[in-house]
Structures are given as C-alpha cells and as structure tokens.
Amino acid sequence: MEPTTGNVSDFINGVASPVRRRDAHTLVELMSRITGEQPAMWGPSIVGFGSYHYKYASGREGDAGAAGFSPRKAATTVYLPDGIGAHTERLARLGDHTTGQACLYLKDLGKVDLGVLEEIITESYQRVTAGPFGQRAADSGGPASPPGR
Template structure:
C-alpha cells in the first residue's frame, strides 16, 4: 500500500462520530510530533505517518505505514506494525482498550493515559524505522 493524494483534513472532517473525530485530531497532533512526519492518507481510511520497507524471505516486498490510525465505527484503530506483544507492560497501564495482533483499539482517548500511548507509538515507530524491522523470515501471505 502507498500513500494517496487524498486530503487527511477532508477525511477527518467526514468522520461522523464526534468522539472519533476529536480523537482523530488528537492523534494527528500526537503522531506528527512523535514522527516528525506530515499525515498522509494510506488507502481510503488510514491516516499514516512515515513508512518502512519490508522484504520477506520469499522475495515479496513493499512499503507500509510506520505509524498510523483509522477512526472506525466501533473504535479508533492505532496500528503497531511491530505487534502489540512488545507492549504488555505499557498496555497494562494504558486504560480501556482491546487489541489485535498489530492493532490497538481505543473507544475514547479521554479514558486512557495519553502519555502511555505516546510511549507505545514512539517505541513502535522507532523500531520499524530503524532499518532492520522489515526483514522478515516468513511471508504471512504464502
């Protein structure tokens, strides 16, 4: 996936849930500060900051968003490309959330510790942009 020319502001303005829209603005500010990157749309629903290149042992390779989120109907999804497993201690202190393999689902940023979220996103972004993260042994698509 690659960044598109779509407007991040227009996308966020179109978010109908007031809490998701508020949280999207907060995350744009937070992730811009953490990454030093400007937000860009990745596909129709992901707001991303920076990228990293991955290459599987199979030869498959591509680029992916290094930090990003999507204000979904049920919750805002924060993408952690290095997986949530590395953040067990921080997640215990975060507040109300659920997780997937590489996703953190947040229903309301006002109910979590934003400092902990900032630490998680910072660590994840640094890992995936360090230059070695994208070298993976197995291709999950094969």
C-alpha cells in the same frame, strides 16, 4: 501500499462520531510530533505518518505506513506494525482498549493514558524505521492481549 492523494483534514472532518473526530485530531497532533512527519491518507480511511520497508524471511518485501490510525465506527484503530506483543508491559498500563495482532482499538482517548500511548507509538515507529524490518506482527511475542482495564 502507498499514500494516496486524499485530504486528511477533509477525511477527519467527515468522521460522523464527534468522539472519533476529536480523537483523530488528537492522534494527528501526537503522531506528527512523534514521527516528525506530516499526515497522509493511505487508502480511503487510514491516516499514516512516514513509511518503512519490510523484508520477511519468505522473501516478501514492500513498504507500509510507519505509524497510523483509522477512526472506525466501533473504535479508533491505531496500527502498530511491530505487533501488539512488543508492547505488553505498556498496554497493561494504557487504560481501556482491546487489541488484534497489530491493531490497538481505542473507543475514547479520554479513557487511556496518553503518555503511555505516546510511548507505545514512539517505540513502534522507532523499531520499524531503524532499517529493513523483518518481523511479522503475528510473530511479535504472543497472542493478542485481553481488553485493558
């Protein structure tokens, strides 16, 4: 996937939910600081920062956003390309969240520890940008975690 020409500010300002819109502005600041990259639209609804190259044992390879999020209707999705299983200990300290294989779902950043979220995003970004990344999110250390407390 490649970045598109969409305008990040226009996209975020068009988010209907005031909570998701507020959280999107916070995540742009946080991810820009962590990655040193400017935000770019990846497709119609993902705000991404930087890119990484992946190459799996199967031979499949390509490029994808190294950090990113999408303010969806039900929750803001934070993408962790190295997989949720790589962050089990920190997720236990994060606060209110749910997960998928490579997705962290946050309904309100006011209910999570932003310092822990920064640690998670930083570690994920550093891991996938260190060189060709060969691990699929599904292989990152176990099943999806239960909702955080």
